[in-house]
Amino acid sequence: MNITREEAAARAAALTVESYQVALDLTRGAERFGSTTTVTFSAADEAVGTQTWIDFVATQAPEVTLNGQAVDVADFDGARLPIGPLAAENTLVVDGLADYTTTGEGLHRFVDPVDDEVYLYSQFEVPDSRRMFAVFEQPDLKATFAFTVTAPAHWAVVSNQPEAVHRTLGVVETPEAPEGVDAAVWEFTPTPRISSYITALVAGPYKSVHSELTSADGRTVPLGVYCRGSLFEHLDADEVFDLTRRGFEFFEAQYGHPYPFDKYDQLFVPEFNAGAMENAGCVTFLESYVFRGTVTDAVRERRAITILHELAHMWFGDLVTMKWWNDLWLNESFAEFMSTLAAAENTRYEGAWTTFSSMEKNWAYRQDQLSSTHPITAEIRDLDDVLVNFDGITYAKGASVLRQLVAWVGQENFMAGVRAYIEKNAWSNTELPDLMTELEAASGRDLSEWTRLWLETSGVNTLAVQVDADDAGTITSLRLHQSAPDGSPAAPGDDVLRPHRIAVGFYDLDEATGRLTRTERFELDAAGEVTEVAEAAGRRRPALILPNDDDLAYAKIRLDDASWETAGARLADVDSSLARTLLWGAAWDTVRDGEASAAWFVDLILTNIGREQDSTVIQTLLRQLATAISQYLPEERSAQVRADAANRLWMLVEQAEPGSDAQLQFVKAFALHAREEGQLAALADVWDRSSELPGLDLTTDLRWELLTALVAAGRAGETEIAAAETEDPTATGALAAAQARAAVPTAEAKQTAWDQVVAGTLSNTTQRQVLLGFQRAHDPALLAPFTDAFFGSIQDVWGSRSHEMAETVAVLGFPSSQVCQEVVDRATALSDEVRGTNAGLARTLAESRDEMARALKARAAA
Structure with missing residues (x-):
């Protein structure tokens, strides 16, 4: 499954890929789908007569022909297909069955419990297009891609390019579906030359809203927004279209290049692992961005910036693409910087730099003080390296340093360099020096020393x-x-x-x-x-x-x-939102560094947060409040500090403007910290509507959140969970119920939750929710027995699961409630033991260990 940088470089030197024709049959049952790939490519003179390989992840070996001759697939290892001898010009056909996933990687399959309809979407970054079709899986072997898809006739099928042909087939029978499926065929026009990881397929009975805009070069660009049928009533497409238009206007002007693709569809898909993915012309988003009720302004702003982030990638990442994954940071950091700039300068989110400081920079500072910190230009030796490098350095520190670079050379000079870079490198692959050369030319500044000090060192x-x-x-x-x-x-x-x-x-x-x-x-x-x-x-x-x-x-x-x-x-009297955020950040750093007491910080928050106006800042502060109480205070002090904090949060709830963003956030925080009888009684009264908080929109999702808090406190149980699930028979309701059941404060419930996780039968999102509920324990002693369980099983879990699934267990299953030196020592020992054979697990363990060591230091200061 792994591919080294050296292997990729050798393959890129040997091959030039021209085109892929990919035919997919989605009518063949619930486990697998038909995948036939025809690749045309040429071989360099020195590669003629030699062998190479093409990537295809499947549990069954396909049939393969190269230039009309059958290829022996006896050595197929489930990931690589050896092919050869190569001719100067080659046509390769790989015909097989690929596997659906429930992990959010490759072609993910989801069944909506509301109507039993099947929904599919692809997710390919970093190395997972090979799970859907045979491909030379590396970003610098760009090619054109033409997809043909056979699927149930009532589905919508969306890919990177517009549909060229759509014809019905009638009822078709397959070995997996002998009863027959009413099917149709969709043929899409070929893409421009792009990398395989930004190709895409989304299929199922998605519902959609459509619009269009005029690009800078006068073309009409069709726009679409899609989601599942059972969520369609909640889809606020108008706001999505408005943000998209503002983004197009801003980016086309800043980049000096019209939108490079033929259409722009945005699809909200179920069980998505990340926030979004920048597939060319076919962007996929986390489904929770379709709001079922009132959400905080912080969440709305996060969605807006995510929409702009993915749109920024259409030029920086999709049109011009990194040669290898060591420049992943530039891809993501640039989109992070540009999306914040666009939000601040061309949308209603004028305070986006405050949000950036509160969230992204805090993330960057935290990541940069872990033992896993690395230079922004990290060495990426292979795919295993890049999989664990989607971190706060790659996104947040890189974006922060780009902002510093803009201040250093001037924004006009910076964007002039970017425009020259895009114009020179459109549809090709680049490395960092290609950009720095253009920035030096535009600014007149020698950036070699700046590059060395900022990009090649850490901390x-x-x-x-x-x-x-x-x-x-x-x-x-x-x-x-x-x-x-x-x-x-x-x-x-x-x-x-x-x-x-x-x-x-x-x-x-x-x-x-x-x-x-x-x-x-x-x-x-x-x-x-x-x-x-x-x-x-x-x-x-x-x-x-x-x-x-x-x-x-x-x-x-x-x-x-x-x-x-x-x-x-x-602090609350500082009139600038950004200045207040910088002061909040400085105070938080002193607590994390063991220079100030967590109790002092808790009091600072609760004294001032009632007058804070920025939703994201409130959200960040409430998260830090929770960490300060649960992690940074000694156990003998945390209970009293938490009780006082909950009482003060309830006062803030009562003092907040009815229906305000702050009221909603304070209610959520109160639910998290409520422990005493009177606090839980007040929470129960809100949940069951015995008492009404004026203006509070008691949405289904909020009621689940309050119920889970009551379950974790032992004030509600299976009867209430089952009733809530009956009232909310949706996928979201099922996930909320899974978390609530895992939060039940009994040894039996915790054991059941842990067994579900270790068994490996849960989907990606269900596994995450079960782990979140599992960790909800008011008494840390309830989870103490699972320290041995974690350290005893995590190697097997990591070795037997996909990266996404294993990393989730390693991060969320870590015994973070058991803050003690023994856990630090055990994590250190296991990390050291597996470092030579499993660098990803070693790093994940070390990061959790570092956070616990910091908590111990903060407790000593407290």
């Missing part, structure tokens, strides 16, 4: 303010002190000080408004250990000095003592 620096003032309060010296990634288990040689384009803001109290408002801002280059902010000298010392104002730099920040005092007392 996060810290920038601390040091200020001196005279007795009259006049600043005599203001310095930024930079420290290396101390405390980050960075790679050898990463003890670096980096150059930063940074702003320093002065904030003072506006007596008229009672707000802390920025009065001055100094932008400068900071490098080395100490940088003097010369412009600050001679000015009156403000109430608060904020380093990295506007969040241009990628670094943790530390305030001077007087600024900490102001921030702690008046």
Whole structure:
């Protein structure tokens, strides 16, 4: 199943692939589908007469012919088909049966419990197009793809290109369906030259809404939005179309290149593992982005940015594609940066950079302080490496550093370089130097040292303010002190000080408004250990000095003592959403680094969050509140802190504006932390509608969330779960019920949940929900016996499951509730043991170990 970079490079040097014709038969039952692939390709002179291989993952060997001659498939290993001898020009035919999956990889098959209809979708990144058809599975062997699909006649079938032919067949019989299937055939026009991982197929009785737009070159681009029939009433296609149009307008102008494909369909599909996937002209999304009721503004904004992220990929990733997966970071980071920029500049989400700071940068800082941290330009030796590299460095740190680069060279220069890069490399594959060359030409700056310091080293620096003032309060010296990634288990040689384009803001109290408002801002280059902010000298010392104002730099920040005092007392009074978020982030970092007590942070949140206006910031703070209480406080203190926090959260619920976003978020947080009898009684009254919270939209999904909290507390059980499942007989309801049953606080329920996971019979989303419910335990002792179970079974699980399924068990099944040195030591020992043979499992274990070690450090500080 693995492919090394060296193997891929050798195959790319030997072959030039021209086209694929892929015929799929989806009428052959519930287990497998027919897959016939005809590939035309040429071989380099030195490769003529030699052998190569084509990738095809299947449980049965196919029939293979090369240039009309049968190929012996006796050596087929379930993943590779050896082929040869090669001619200068070759036609290869692979005719076989491929397997549906329920793991969200390859061609995923889902049955809707509402109507028993079958829904399919493909997911191919990184190496899973080979699960649907025979293919040279690497991004630099681009080709054209023409799909022909036979499927039930009442289905919708969608691929990358527009439909060219659609004809009905009548009833067809197959060995797997002797009773016959009323079928039809869809033929799609060939794609442009693209990589196999962005090809796509979505099929089933999806319902859709259609529109169109005019691209920058005057073409009419058809638009479609699809979802399952049982969800269609909830599909808000108008908002999706509006965001799409805004994205097209922004990206075509910024990239200087019209949309490169013939149509743009967006499909919300069931049991999706990620947020979305940038298949060319056929983007797939997580189905929970079809909202069944009221959701927070944070969730709506996340959907908007995801829509823009995938659209940004149509140029950067799909039109111009990385040569090998070591440049995955650039693909994802660029889309992350551009989607935030587009949201901030061309949609109603003008505060998108606040969201970026609150979510993406927090993710990046956390990832960059794990033992698995790596340079942004990570070495990707093989597919196993890239599978575990979809992380906070690849997405969030890379995007943060790109924002720093934009500040360094100027946004106009940056986009001019990007436009030249796209124009020069359209429909081909590139490496990082190809982009950096264009950025240097556009900006006139030598970026070689910047590249070395930012992209080839790991870890996060810290920038601390040091200020001196005279007795009259006049600043005599203001310095930024930079420290290396101390405390980050960075790679050898990463003890670096980096150059930063940074702003320093002065904030003072506006007596008229009672707000802390920025009065001055100094932008400068900071490098080395100490940088003097010369412009600050001679000015009156403000109430608060904020380093990295506007969040241009990628670094943790530390305030001077007087600024900490102001921030702690008046954080809610800071009038800038982004500035408040930077202060929240600095406070959180001090707790994570063991410099401040988690109890202090909990109080800081609960004192100020009631006045916070940004939905994503509230969401982030409430998540951090939960971590601070459950992980960063000693057990003997956490119960009381949690009880007090729940009481204060209920007060915030009652004080919130009826029907507001904050009210909804505080209700959810209260449900998570409610433990005492009075708290649980209040929660039960909301759930069963005995008492009404004015304005609260008690949606089906919210009721499930409240019920699960009551189940975890022992206040509800199977009777209530079964009744709720009867009221909500949907796939979403089934998943919620699975989580609730796993949350039942008995040894028997926990054992049942664990056995389900280890048995490996659950689908990807059901497995995730069972593990989430399993970990809901008010008493950590209830889960203590499963520490041995985890360490005793995780190697077998990892070795017998697909990557997505195994990684979910390794991450969500880790005994994170048992915060102690023994678990840290066991995780270290097993990680070290398997490092040489199973790098993915070793890394996943080490990351969970690192988080627990940090929790122990924070508990000591508390």
